[in-house]
Amino acid sequence: MDLTEDEAVEFSKMNSNLVLPSRASINPYHLGLAIFEDIYKRWDKPSAEETLKYGRRPGLGMEKIFQVRETENDGSFLRNYLTEELVEELDLYLYKKVGHEWQVVETDWEEVRDGLINSIMNGGHxxxxxxxxxxxxxxxxxxxxxxxxxxxxxxxxxxxxxxxxxxxxxxxxxxxxxxxxxxxxxxxxxxxxxxxx
Known part of the structure; x- marks a missing residue:
């Protein structure tokens, strides 16, 4: 992007505020960025197991990101790329209000993933x-x-x-x-x- 130095600083501030994790709810931009970073890492420098099991060749991180951006919607993106490791790393869980208290009701990574998907389908309605x-x-x-x-x-x-x-x-x-x-x-x-x- 052809930005002046001041514009670049302003852009960086705005971008970093946009992807900050939230204490009260899930910031979808933070979650999406974390998933894209994980995709890049797993396709750019696959583990020996990923190479053997999936036939991944190193150096394909950016290509995979563009493929995912082109072919996935929000629901399929979460279903296909939100991993157990990311759920644990990001400390994701499902909670609901019980009486006057908020309580964690689910920590199983697949249930958390499916809960997130359900919350975005039909705009959460x-x-x-x-x-x-x-x-x-x-x-x-x-x-x-x-x-x-x-x-x-x-x-x-x-x-x-x-x-x-x-x-x-x-x-x-x-x-x-x-x-x-x-x-x-x-x-x-x-x-x-x-x-x-």
Whole structure:
């Protein structure tokens, strides 16, 4: 890049701030950079085992990075290149709020990797589909959460159903999975309720 000395310093500051690890959440730029650095290292200077097992020849690090950039999306990038060693090195784990405390709920590297992938699919938003616009034969709306292992935030769900009710004008129901059980949440215009299915 044709930058002046001052511009180069400013660019370096901005870039280093962008890829800093975060204490509160995963910085995707930091994670992506760590994975690309690992890819470069493993393809540029493969171990004897990698050479024997995968037939990797030294000096192909940059070529592999360009291939990965061209062929992978965010999900496949994580699935194919986030290794057990990187999960441990970056101290990655899954956590959730239990009561008023945040607790680590998973440290197995494959579960952590899959949790990260699930969190970015569909922009981190759940898949919801209208199952029936005349549920119970009375014009109620029935929505189905396409459960993929990630539970809905119940407090958010119960705050959202009244807004959907305002839009729909009749009672709304949402089916999902909570702690392995199929549950239907409903809002009738006055109160939220839930029922095991």
């Amino acid at each position: 759940p898949y919801l589909e209208v199952e029936n616009g005349d549920y119970c034969g009375s014009g109620d709306l029935l929505i189905n959460h396409c459960y993929e292992g990630q539970e809905l935030d119940l407090a958010y769900l119960e705050k959202t159903l009244p807004h959907v009710y305002l839009l729909w004008g009749k009672p709304v129901h949402l089916k999902t999975v909570i702690e392995g059980k199929h549950v239907k949440f409903s809002y009738d215009g006055k109160k939220n309720s839930r029922q095991l299915l």
